[in-house]
Amino acid sequence: MPETKNLSYAESVNAALRRALAERPEALLFGEDVAAPGGVFGVTKGLRREFGDRVFDTPISESAILGGAVGAAMFGRRPIAEIMWADFSLVALDQLVNQAANVRYVSRGSLSAPLTVRTQQGNAPGACAQHSQSLEAFFAHVPGLRVCLPATHQDAYDLLLSAIWCNDPVIVIENRTLYHAGKQQVQLGGDVQPVGGAAVRRPGRDVTVLTWGALQHRVLEAAGRLAGDGIEAEVLDARWVRPLDLEAVLASVRRTGRLVVAHEAHTVGGVGGEVLAAVAEAGLPLRCPPVRIGAPDTRIPAAPGLAAAVIPSTEVIAEAITKSVRA
């Protein structure tokens, strides 16, 4: 039965994991420090006690974690593997790109790897360059994988369940700055939705701002400020970067005639470029050139002041939107 609870983002993830483990006896939850310690961010607290051996700690071995997930998934388990920081997934990218993504295709559907990888990414004050990257474009580039970035408490719950219920390998990218940043009403126990689908976070007529992940909170802040200046930005949360809901983007851009894509990941080679290309290919008439906002072409430094100069700020986003509308 659906119920509504006041939860943090971390607690919303925890609630989704609890439901998955309860409703899917084939579900397994494992990763570094997820069981007895309850996760380094406290996200998996209490699950070991409740579900016993189906929740377990692993060695610091990303290849074993992800490869183990692939093998277990091929044999009827529904593994949910945690990679503590998205940066660490690169240690074992082979298991995602060469292995998980190929299983169904090469076997013509006689094998499959319905695994879920939970990870978190992005910069937070004091994080070093190896703990700050935004890697969704890496994963989204790979046919066979599905990738989402829940940015609201409700999506932290809903998207994770969609991922776990999905019969393909799915990477769920959370963001640690959201985990403990306040509580919200979250509806639990509703129907599990199929993967895909963007969400309008703020309707508007002047410009479409497509975003995803934690940066959307800065985008919404910028849009709120600009409303005072008479600029009504429509903020669209992609949520899934693969499959990307292009229909929703095109429909919005058809109405507004303007497009700004804002993400925390590097602009070069990012998903934003892909969106702009798709809009161009669709032949939509734009009232001004489309804009990408992302991290400039540099590494992410440790000093908070330096990092803040790299990660798009509310001011940078607001300025880009204003320029776009006033062009």
Place this chain on the structure above:
Amino acid sequence: MPETAALLAHLESMRRIRSFEEEVTRLRATGDIVGSVHLCNGQEAIYVGACAALDLSRDAVFPTYRGHGWTLACGAPPHALFAELLGRATGINGGRGGSAYLSAPEYGMYGENSIVGAGAPIAAGAALAATFDGSGRVALAAFGDGAMNQGAVHEAMNFAAVRALPVIFLVENNHYSELTPIADMVRVDRLFKRASAYGMPGARIDGNDPEAVRQAVAEAVRRARSGAGPVLLEAMTQRIVGHYIGDAQHYRPSGDLDAALAAEPIGRLARELLGLGVAQSELDELEARVAREIADASARALADPVADPTTVLEHLYA
């Protein structure tokens, strides 16, 4: 002493693999098969012996490339395998796998891997599933000596050991890490000794004797099914061909190939069977039967339609 009938079955299975590889060599020369092909000639005893010890209705084999032999030893039909190598619609993976990335799960073969060592953690995962599903499944990860230097293999061995997963790690030590002697790549060339570092049994076995392999794997299977955890077996063998078709093998010292040919498992088992009183005519008949089977399978595969490009986007997602 094993029954003569069992040894004859080993011989037939090994001969089928060898004939298959000889026909692949011919089809590569005619250009019917294209691309890089890695043959397993000389290593057949490992596949035949190991598969004889497994229950392939529930156990799962995860080979590394050079996998034609594994796939055939698991029982996959030569026709479907030829068709796969020839890019035919009837190929065992519809032309999506090819020589180095075959899978035949209906025969217990869950995916050759052309990333050296990458199958080891996946096999550990299959074994992990077995600890929850009550199937009693044992997973066998097979890879070459070179793969022993891959991080994924170390991670898989430690993970399997610490969780007592029912996995058999089987090293096909043919002395060459692709084109480089394994002895030049490791300080300790008795690779099975690494098992002790992970807290599991390790042993070096005669990889040119299918019966020795069968016995060692059978013992490892018993152990794994009992919940005692993984085992590392190092099966000593030799390639009697290059790393790939076209490899001139200049890196092999003189005499090395001759020694490999003298020790290769098919001639060795044939001599053993003659010594046990089996008639030469019976061996000749076995050989002719397998040759007909392979020639027929190859001809049928060549006559099959090529894989249909209009299906190329299918099966990416559920």
